[in-house]
Amino acid sequence: MTEPEESPVHGPETDAGPARRPRRFDRGRLLIGVLCAVLGFAVTAEVRSNDRTTKFATARQDELVGILGDLSQRSERLRGDIRDLENTKSGLERDTQGQTAVEDARRRAATYGMLAGTLPAAGPGIQFTIDDPRGRLRAEDLLDALEELRDAGAEVIQVDDVRVGVSTYFADAASGGVVADGRILTRPYRFLVIGDPHTLVTALGIPGGVLQTLRNSGARGSVAQEQRIVIRAIRSP
CATH class of the missing domain: 3.30.70.1880 (Protein of unknown function DUF881)
Known part of the structure; x- marks a missing residue:
């Protein structure tokens, strides 16, 4: 004698139909979303970088040489300023009578006067x-x-x-x-x-x-x- 076949178990039903099972947290979809966000950020950064360098990419060779020369001149000027400051520092450290400090103050006063526009x-x-x-x-x-x-x-x-x-x-x-x-x-x-x-x-x-x-x-x-x-x-x- 065979036993009667059991019917599948269903959850409780309401007038609106069978109850829905809670969705499981899909880690795969979350990972894909994060990767898409990172990719979008990278693309945006690349586009902005290209916009900033467009004028250099379209410049002629002689123009690029001129820009490079300009940067080299500025770099050399900054190195010269550093050397001057180091020399002044060394002079002040060696000075015992204060004469170096007085001369440096005079030079600075003249420089600041020219920069401020109060001296020719x-x-x-x-x-x-x-x-x-x-x-x-x-x-x-x-x-x-x-x-x-x-x-x-x-x-x-x-x-x-x-x-x-x-x-x-x-x-x-x-x-x-x-x-x-x-x-x-x-x-x-x-x-x-x-x-x-x-x-x-x-x-x-x-x-x-x-x-x-x-x-x-x-x-x-x-x-x-x-x-x-x-x-x-x-x-x-």
Whole structure:
């Protein structure tokens, strides 16, 4: 005699149908999600990196050589600053009468006076002239040029008759043109800049730099290297 076949066991039923079993935590799906997130982050980082290096990837060989030379000049200038500071430190350590400290203080006072714009200055540099015959340039264009010169190591700058300082500003004049520190600038705009001439010229001429931006705006920039630039405009202390 055979026993009756047992019917499968079902959970309790409700009016809405059979109850659902709880889902198990799928580790495989979680792992796939994490990998996708990491891959997306890597792709985004790569795209941003490509965007930043586009201008270098499309630059000509002579332009890349110029950029490399500019970086080498800046690196050499920083190494020179380190050597000067080390020499000053050694002199102060050997000094017993305080004379070295006095001379160093005088040198620093003169340097800070030139940087602050309260003293005249002279040295090698460039004359940077911006010709804007149509009057299309705005304050932000001159500010971009100024910032590029500062990034390239410009030590002292004069724009027309205005000595540039840490608080110097450019603004669009209501009647047209550009105002610097409250003074209306005349066209063509002339920058007198003290600093390493080669580095300054290279910085202005890099792909996508100041000179190219000026050409795109209908203006023209010309640069002349000089062994001695004299800046006489000063700022009130």
